[in-house]
Amino acid sequence: MSGKTALWLLCLFAGTAQALCPRWTPVRAAEEIARLQQQLRSWDRAYYGDGETLIEDALYDNLQHRLRQWQHCFQPAAAPDRSVWADNGTVDHPVAHTGVKKLPDKLAVAYWMQGKGPLWVQPKVDGVAVTLVYRQGKLVSLISRGDGLKGQNWLEKAAYIPALPQAIPDKRPVLILQGELFLTMTDHRQVTDGGQNARAQVAGALRRQQPSPLLSQLGIFIWAWPDGPQTMTQRQAALKQLGFDVASAWTQPVSDEEEVALWRMRWFRSALPFVTDGVVIHQDRRSAAKQWIPGSNDESAAWKYTPPVVSSEVQSIDFPIGRTGKISSVLNVAPVQLDDKTVRRVSLGSLARWRALDIVPGDQVAIGLAGQGIPHLKKVIWRVIERTRPEPPVAENYHSLSCFYNRADCRKQFLSRLSWLSQRDVLDLPGIQRSTWQRLLQLPDFVHLFSWLEMESEQLATLPGITPLRAKQIVHYFNQVQHQPFRRWVKALGVPLPASALNALPDSTWPQLLARSLQSWQQLPGVGATLAQRIDTWLKDEQVRKMIDFIQRWQAAQKGLASATLAQPEQPDPPETQGINVPDAGN
Known part of the structure; x- marks a missing residue:
């Protein structure tokens, strides 16, 4: 088995694992399936009957895929769900529309x-698929794709x-072409301009009873000539002679996936005369037209662009608590790809927003990327019938003076406080992340926010995932905080001072800070009467005073150790510190 094949199978099995069946009763499954089918058919009628796009194509496709998964789980004997066109088609296609296989990534x-060469790549033009039928050189049918076997005859629109x-x-008896009617554009760049609802505009113009002015702005991209010339080069040359010259300018030979990726990205960023949603790879030669079957085509495949918005299923909801006690809400979603990011979590912000959106596990949501590539919720696109809402923390129990101690009900806020003081511009504990603190919290001696200052490497080395060397490194970083300036300790404690006030703070000791009056606090930039009162109340809190007392005792002990060390003759570094990468202390 080749390496590529093995990787492909791995991806295939991973995708299957993600599509596990919901834990529903048969009754609930039947209700959920019926309701989603009803919604999909409603969108079908709006799109194919009225030319209105009520949901983005990618979101529709994802929901239909999810419905088919549910059918596979609970109704295996049922035919897989498929779009139903309102007119159901009245005219037979002389040759079926096969569609193209959709590939998820470059590996696929x-x-x-x-084993399929020679191969060619074309832009996947985003429009409306049709069949053209010529008899003795005269256009006699313009048939919508429909279900691939039957469609509507739009011949009366062709004159426009x-x-x-x-x-x-x-002038042969019958000549059949398949292609895409598209809305012509001027210097359209997919990367910046997006889809612009072009496909729905084309569909709407073709379905209106009266001729639409938009018809004059349509182009045709021929991508198949059933039983036509044998090779792509011959087909494109012949099409140009017939008056169909668009596709020839956008057909390129490719030998491997790297070349396909190159053209895909080039066309994504370049100025084009049409909207695209990916690329299509074609084999040079195609089978006889009589063998073409809808949904069965291994001679062409599409690699679509990652849509700007994707859908995913909400798997669970977390309620993180920040260091100041603010509770937020985060959706854990089934992993999806957006641009070059794999998205697993989406922040909703406040508890109030989560309650207003009324999102529960099982709902389908649309996700996009905001500034700096941060995933954000666009909208809820589907809600499950059974609404099981998780219970968030009680907001009244958490505030800026809660959770200085390590208790079960305080774990989230306590961890947020520890993560905060680890940051480079606070106490600067390099490499000590939230996961590190979670391991350390298993120690029974980790009682309060600054208990780590008295920990020994032998204690840390008893914890799973922490080697003796790593334990020494961590304790070394802990010991280095004694060199941090006073302002950083104030910031680590969480005193509610704005950055401008903290930077202007002249105090260098805790007694100086604690001796400040309300008036003296208001002398600092950004501190008014209300904030001064809050700071004063905050610093008088019993838990805060205990933290400050502990820090003072520890700092005094460190000074005593340092003085004792200076009184001793200089000694080489002890063996246990050898091999530790010690950075310079930050200021």
Whole structure:
């Protein structure tokens, strides 16, 4: 088995694992399936009947895929869900529309391309698929794709579309072409301009009873010639002679997935005359037209662009508590790809917003990327019938003076306080992340926010995941905080001072800080009467005073040790510190 094949199978099994069946009763499963089917059919009628797009294509596709998963789980004998066109089609396609296989990534493209050369790549033009039928050189049918076997005859609209030749120089009895009617654009860049609802505009213009002015702005991209010339080069040359010259300018030979990726990105960023949603890879030669079947095509495959918005299922909801006691809400979602990011968590912000959105596990949500690539919720696109809401923490129990001690009900805020003081611009504990603190909290001696100052490496080395060397490194970083300036200790404690006031603070000891009056606090920038009162109350809190007393005792002990060390003759570094990478102390 080749390396690419093994990786492909790994991805395949990983995808299957993510599609595990919901733990529903048969009754609930039937209700959820029926309700989602009803919604999908409603969107179908709006799109195919009225030319209105009520949900983005990618979100629709994801919901339909989810419905098929549910059917596979609970209704395995049922036919997989498929879109239903309102008119159901009245005209037979002389050759079926097969559609194209959709590939998720470059690895899948590489696997699909194996043994299929020569190959060509084209932009995947975002429009409306049609069949053109010419008899003795005259256009006699313009058939919508429909279900691939039947569609509607839009021939009366063809006269208003200049891009469609009413007659061609080829006079054979029957000539059949398949392609995409698209809205022509000027210097359209997919990366910045997006889809612009182009497909729905085309569909709407074709379905209106009266001719729409938009018809004159349509182009045609021919991507298949059933039983036409044998090779892509021959087909494109012949199409140009017939008056269909758009595709030839956008058809490139490719030999591997890297070249496909190159063209895909180039067309994503370049100025094009149409909207695209990816690329399509074609084999040079195609099978006989009589073998074409809807949904069965291994001779062409699409690699679509990552949509700007994707959908995912909410798996659970977390309620993190910040160091100041603020409770927020975070959705844990099934992993999805957005741009170059794998998204697993989406922040909602406040508890109030979560309650207003009324999101529960099982709901389907649309996710996009905000500034700096941060995932954010766009909207809820589907809600499960059974609404099991998680219970968030009681907001009244958490505030800026809660959770200086390590208790079970305080674990989240306590960890947030520890993560805060680890930061480079606070006490600067390099490499000591939230996960490190979680391990250390297993120690029975980790009682309050600054208990770590008295820990020994032998204690830390007893914890799972912490080697003796790592334990020595951690304790070394702990000991280095004694060199941090006073302002950083004030910041680590969490005194509610704005940055401007902290930077201007002249105090260098805790007694000086604690002796300040309300008036003296107001002399600092950014501190008014209300904030001064809050700071004064905060510093008089019993827990805060205990923390300050502990810090003072520890700092005094460190000074005593330092004085004792200076009184001794200089000694080489003890063996247990050798091999530790010690950075310079920050200020």
